[in-house]
Amino acid sequence: MADFQNTPLLMGAVAYDSKVVTIWDGFRDWFAGQGFEFDYVLYSNYERQVEALSAGHIHVAWNSPLAWVRAARMGDVRAVAMRDTDCDLTSVVVVRADSGIESVADLAGRTVAVGAVDSPQATLIPLSHLRSLGVDDVKVQYHDVGVGKHGDHVGGERDAARALMSGAADAACMIDGNHLLFGVEGTMPAGSTVIVAQTPPYDHCNFTVAGSAPAGLVERFRELLLGMSYDDPQVRPLLDLEGLKAWREGRTSGYAQLERAVEEVGFYDGAGSVTASDYHP
Amino acid sequence: MKVCDLDTLGLDQGGHLLLKHALAGVAVGERVEVRGDSPELAVHVRAWCRAQGHGYEWPYVVRGASAGARERGADTTGGVAERAPSTWGLAARGALVEAGGPDFPFTLDEKSAVWTDAAAGIYRQAVAAQWDPAVAVDWNEPFDLPKEVEDAVVQVMTYLIENENAALVVPARFLGQIHPHFREVVGVLAVQVADEARHVEVFTRRAELKRGGGPLGLSTVGGQASLLTLLEEPDFALAHFLLSVLGEGTFLSLLSFLERYAPDPVTRRITHLALADEARHVAFGMAHLGAVMAGDPSLRPRLAATVRRRHDALASTAGLNSEVFDALVVLAAGTFTPAAIADGFAKVQTLEADMDEGRRRRLAKLGFDRDEAAELAELHTRNFM
Numbered sequence: 302m303a304d305f306q307n308t309p310l311l312m313g314a315v316a317y318d319s320k321v322v323t324i325w326d327g328f329r330d331w332f333a334g335q336g337f338e339f340d341y342v343l344y345s346n347y348e349r350q351v352e353a354l355s356a357g358h359i360h361v362a363w364n365s366p367l368a369w370v371r372a373a374r375m376g377d378v379r380a381v382a383m384r385d386t387d388c389d390l391t392s393v394v395v396v397r398a399d400s401g402i403e404s405v406a407d408l409a410g411r412t413v414a415v416g417a418v419d420s421p422q423a424t425l426i427p428l429s430h431l432r433s434l435g436v437d438d439v440k441v442q443y444h445d446v447g448v449g450k451h452g453d454h455v456g457g458e459r460d461a462a463r464a465l466m467s468g469a470a471d472a473a474c475m476i477d478g479n480h481l482l483f484g485v486e487g488t489m490p491a492g493s494t495v496i497v498a499q500t501p502p503y504d505h506c507n508f509t510v511a512g513s514a515p516a517g518l519v520e521r522f523r524e525l526l527l528g529m530s531y532d533d534p535q536v537r538p539l540l541d542l543e544g545l546k547a548w549r550e551g552r553t554s555g556y557a558q559l560e561r562a563v564e565e566v567g568f569y570d571g572a573g574s575v576t577a578s579d580y581h582p
Numbered sequence: 583m584k585v586c587d588l589d590t591l592g593l594d595q596g597g598h599l600l601l602k603h604a605l606a607g608v609a610v611g612e613r614v615e616v617r618g619d620s621p622e623l624a625v626h627v628r629a630w631c632r633a634q635g636h637g638y639e640w641p642y643v644v645r646g647a648s649a650g651a652r653e654r655g656a657d658t659t660g661g662v663a664e665r666a667p668s669t670w671g672l673a674a675r676g677a678l679v680e681a682g683g684p685d686f687p688f689t690l691d692e693k694s695a696v697w698t699d700a701a702a703g704i705y706r707q708a709v710a711a712q713w714d715p716a717v718a719v720d721w722n723e724p725f726d727l728p729k730e731v732e733d734a735v736v737q738v739m740t741y742l743i744e745n746e747n748a749a750l751v752v753p754a755r756f757l758g759q760i761h762p763h764f765r766e767v768v769g770v771l772a773v774q775v776a777d778e779a780r781h782v783e784v785f786t787r788r789a790e791l792k793r794g795g796g797p798l799g800l801s802t803v804g805g806q807a808s809l810l811t812l813l814e815e816p817d818f819a820l821a822h823f824l825l826s827v828l829g830e831g832t833f834l835s836l837l838s839f840l841e842r843y844a845p846d847p848v849t850r851r852i853t854h855l856a857l858a859d860e861a862r863h864v865a866f867g868m869a870h871l872g873a874v875m876a877g878d879p880s881l882r883p884r885l886a887a888t889v890r891r892r893h894d895a896l897a898s899t900a901g902l903n904s905e906v907f908d909a910l911v912v913l914a915a916g917t918f919t920p921a922a923i924a925d926g927f928a929k930v931q932t933l934e935a936d937m938d939e940g941r942r943r944r945l946a947k948l949g950f951d952r953d954e955a956a957e958l959a960e961l962h963t964r965n966f967m
Contacts, residue, residue: 385632385635386632386633388632389628389632389638390632391625391628393625476629477625477626477628477629478629478630478632478633480622480625480626480629481593481594481622481625481626481629481630484592484593484594484595484622484626485594491592491594491595492592495621496621496622496625499625531635531647531648531651532648532651532654532655534655534680534681534682535682537651537652537682538682544633546634546635546646546647546648547635547647547648
């Protein structure tokens, strides 16, 4: 990291969608307008990004919750900021309304459609929740869209919902907001599904900073983020694209469920090495 | 405390509209109690509040600060502005325009350059006066002309079509440059373009009516060169002056002549219909130029300079081609006899004098003094348009 002391603050982001370029180009311009030098590097997957953060190639990583869990296992990191929409999410397990399934206990031995193998919200956390409710013998049907992007792509969840509606699965897991979205868009028409389980609230992405990153630059970055206003017409379109109304202070209290899920399936080892055998980002 | 009762309505069935409405009625930080029987209500309200920036304390929602951000700082566009900012773009006049929108490159964005109070009335007249060529003209009305006279009509139609093409293209080119905020002006020009398309249609149908698929008349280099100078004029006021005041103004005399001496009922009818449209185009040109000149006295000498420049540019071309002149004579003659030709020739001479007089009158109305009006009327293209 020593080589980067005098460079702009360098942030890593994962290119899960082409809009990522629009978003970070826009923020870079806005930061420049505030007299703050900022640049970004795109990675094709979160594992590469976390390794780059650990190796000191970047100062900050715009991390998925799973990437945060891994980064925390690999070294000295902290979460400096997150979106308002990253706080207090829940995931749900749904069945068809006419399926006769009335509780999670009825799911024993049945097929549960989930998102990508590395999706915290549509796979790891809801399956862990089912286990915590005593349901640990379901047949998991993965919908691997964008593996390595930790479920950022909505496609896996939508495919799981379609599998449920077509009868290819008995239940499907998804984030609460996508249950609403799929109802509105007609993938799962209103009233066609019943929620049989909802996880406790958990947190999503954060800006993960390496302990060795220059403190002054990081602090200025944090201040500028928190100072952005949705009333500012220059940043409002960028905030809309990134899906937030306001940046919040980073917190790490909302990752316990995911930590537990990672432990249960052996996704990473204690030092942050990838140990999931069926995971190929 | 405000209560939002959704009854059995879910948020996946439009329930968010009621919730949004309820939140709009409380201050930032205040709570609304949500009631309802939809089974997923609590799950969906949680997700919706998170996405919308509202707080979630089930069964309460707390109004967030970001709601209404698009309206705050938005531009009010009511009334006709002196200058329409590029960021107003395509928005309706009277709309609230969210700040931060894209810049639209409408180069004619100043009221002083495009506006006339007469535009709204002319637009209403134009819309009310639209006619359908299939209904307004009896294309099957029987007539039979001597071959020479029919050939003359076809030559005149051929000439009219290329002139109407110019009258279509010129306003169309400026149409995309005028800020849509000045919608009455855009509307007049849009209808004008449609008028010209209809004129091209009816003149083409008349030209082809007895042709049996044979060729139409001659389009000359001189005629096209004259029209090209119209298309090349980049300034809206100057182009509008050349086209509508001088060109279409001159065409009022021509169409009136054609209606009066038309040798057949179809020619008489279509020139009558086109004449009414062209009179409106001239009225709009006069109103626009008059309004621009009222605010910018420097325009008058620029208009004069444009006429002189165009005259110089066309000095080496042939002007009205002899085919058109001769065709007008034969058309007015009606038959191919010495006496009739003498009569037709005299009528065309009268037409030219009438055109010149009309130009002088319109120039004088725009404030040119008598001598300059006479000079400029004289310098107008010999091709009429």
